[in-house]
Amino acid sequence: MVVALVLAAASLAFVLLQRHQLESSLRDVARQQASDVAAQVSREGTQVDLVGGGGDQALVQVIDATGTVVAASASVSGEPPVVDLAPAPGEVITVSGARLPIGEGEGFVVVAEGVDSADGPMVVLAAQSLETVQESTSIVGRLLLLGSPLVLLAVALTMYWLTGRALAPVEAIRRRVATIDGTSTLSARVPVPPGGDxxxxxxxxxxxxxxxxxxxxxxxxxxxxxxxxxxxxxxxxxxxxxxxxxxxxxxxxxxxxxxxxxxxxxxxxxxxxxxxxxARSDEHGLTLHLTDVDLDDLVHAEATRLRRRDGLHVVVTAPPVRVQGDEHHLARALRNLTDNALRHAVSRVELTLSTHGNLARIGVTDDGPGIPEGERERVFERFVRLDHSRARDSGGTGLGLPIARQIAHAHGGELRCDQARSGGSYFVLTIPLTHHGERQDLA
Missing domain, CATH: 1.10.287 (Helix Hairpins)
Incomplete structure (x- = not known):
């Protein structure tokens, strides 16, 4: 429909423009003819010879000051003035669409030019028939009326073919996605068409x-x-x-x-x-009750708890460090790290606390068998089981380290695993001294 409207508007504009150009050309012809006859009248007066002037689709008349036709072309010989126009000498008047007593009722372009002659002021009338304009316009209109539906049909078929060709990859993608039921076919992939579009x-x-x-x-x-x-x-x-x-x-x-x-x-x-x-963390994120937390108090409290175990040597280095965070969650993260160290330590656990720029860093080291480099990221996955040397005993759930990392991320920090100098595991918890994340619940 858009193409049809555009074609209709373009056809109408083309017909009107063509008619205007043809009328303009005939107007120029009539004006030139009137100018030539006016020059003869200026030299010869009423003795100007107009025999053969004008033609079948044109006419020329010379009218004196009394309104009498003193010379005329053969097509209007003996006729009164075809229009009542009386321009002053040197003035030119143009009329389009005038009905004249010749022809078959078609319109004319009439140019009236005033001129001074030896016999007094006179008016020269030159007219050109618009019949050829009407015939040309009619022919073009009929051609457009017949051709526009054909052009529209060709455009419609071409657009239908091109659109179908362009959307064929989309249909292929839709068919493939329709076969994916969300369980056994998630491994399927949609076809990627060439072209990079x-x-x-x-x-x-x-x-x-x-x-x-x-x-x-x-x-x-x-x-x-x-x-x-x-x-x-x-x-x-x-x-x-x-x-x-x-x-x-x-x-x-x-x-x-x-x-x-x-x-x-x-x-x-x-x-x-x-x-x-x-589950709550995955769905909504952890809700943090932000307060000023003394990390050194948390570290010393965990060290006191670890020292209750016989045969375990606990080393603590914890200068005063205060951060803005959730005390309960930070204590839980530290507890999970120390519980992990307690399960795998042979005889020694070391807790360190320090600051680096705008970050607080808590380190938990055990002298156990350590974790291979390729497995250090997997220990933060839920329920991950490593080899027997790192297997969980009856007290572990396999969720402590993932929860500790989740808490670190909620505070804008990080938790990573490294190799201790003694060969055991070294877990480093870093959090900003000032919390810059969105405060979901500020205590």
């Missing part, structure tokens, strides 16, 4: 999105499987203890059994709490 970039973006969805789906399935496994282990222990008590009540050690069941329930409670924290 917008559609190709769209396909590349969709493939990137599908890769992220596949990774997220795989991670979710691993997370659910690992969480199920972690929950199954303490529940199986509790069930076994109760089944033994039911089968052999006379030989059951109630104190040992109660301690074992309570320990497993504590493990379930910690696991559920960790899962809820990670």
């Amino acid at each position: 917008e559609i190709a970039r769209l396909a590349e973006t969709m493939n990137s999105m599908l890769s992220r969805l596949q990774s997220a789906g795989d991670a979710q399935r691993r997370f659910v499987g690992d969480a199920s496994h972690e929950l199954r282990s303490p529940l199986s222990t509790i069930r076994a203890a109760h089944e033994i008590q039911a089968l052999h009540p006379e030989s059951a050690d109630w104190t040992t059994m109660s301690d074992e069941v309570l320990s497993e329930l504590d493990r379930v409670d910690r696991l559920v709490a960790d899962l809820l924290l990670l």
